[in-house]
Amino acid sequence: MPTDKPSYLGHRERIRAKFAASGLAPLADHEVLELLLTYAIARRDTKPLAWALIKQFGSLGEVLDADPAALAAVKGVGKGTAAFLKLVRAMFTRYSLEELRQTATIRSPEQVVQYCKASLAGRSEECLELIYLSVRNTVIRTETVALGLIDRVSISPRKIVERTLAAKASAVILVHNHPSGDVTPSLEDVLLTQEVVEAARLLGISVYDHIIVGRQAYYSLKANGKI
Structure with missing residues (x-):
């Protein structure tokens, strides 16, 4: 049966x-x-x-x-x-990275946030990723350059600029996560970003933004007048 x-x-x-x-x-x-x-x-x-x-x-x-x-x-x-x-x-x-790459031009932090959250928001330790952009503001590629506490000791402004030059990029977006969920930038976040902006400027590289992501929120240093 x-x-x-x-x-x-x-x-x-x-x-x-x-x-x-x-x-x-x-x-x-x-x-x-x-x-x-x-x-x-x-x-x-x-x-x-x-x-x-x-x-x-x-x-x-x-x-x-x-x-x-x-x-x-x-x-x-x-x-x-x-x-x-x-x-x-x-x-x-x-998939999120491919969508970002297919964007004609990067003009606002909202355009990269979905990728940032997909890439970084769930990590248990801080991670700094660089998004390299062409002269037309399209994404060339991304690279993780630091793990752990993100400050000027763990990753120097000089290294960030060197990696951007190596990628043959004309601009860069810094992205990192705050595992705590609080996306408020620390003083170290702001100082590191400002030093990168200054070092990059001397070599003709633009720093479009530094975006901090958590699971539920994000913070753009550019939009908030920090750079």
Whole structure:
């Protein structure tokens, strides 16, 4: 006699159909995560695991930003599923960078914020990234130049200018994150930026902005009159 299908199979079909019909908008965070997990975990109900991950890390974003080892340590996840979740996160970052590259010209901080948040907002340590721009203000590439506390000791203005010259860029945007979530610039942030502006000016390089990002907010030093 035929056996009944496991109940989770019908649930998987329903949640996939919900996404196919309306996208992510009607899905709660745990449902989005549950849907993702169905592509990494076969023959198992992924709803309890989605809830466990949300409970452990706090939100969908924090699950995707979590360290792979921390993800793998959650019962039911393992290294393979942890790697899958990190792949999803990395793909979003690359997609955001491609969108930024396709922008005709960079004219405002809002144009780079989505990429900044995708790249940096979820990191547990401070990270300074440079966005190199051509003479037409299009993105050449990006580069991470410092990890840890961002100040004039960890990364000198001279190094930032040297890396910009090496990229054959005519302008640069500095971007870094504040893991605390408070995007208010420190005195060191402001002094470092002003020194970079002055050093770059002597070599004909423009510093368009220094953007600080958190998970929920960002701060443009240019828009706020700091440079």
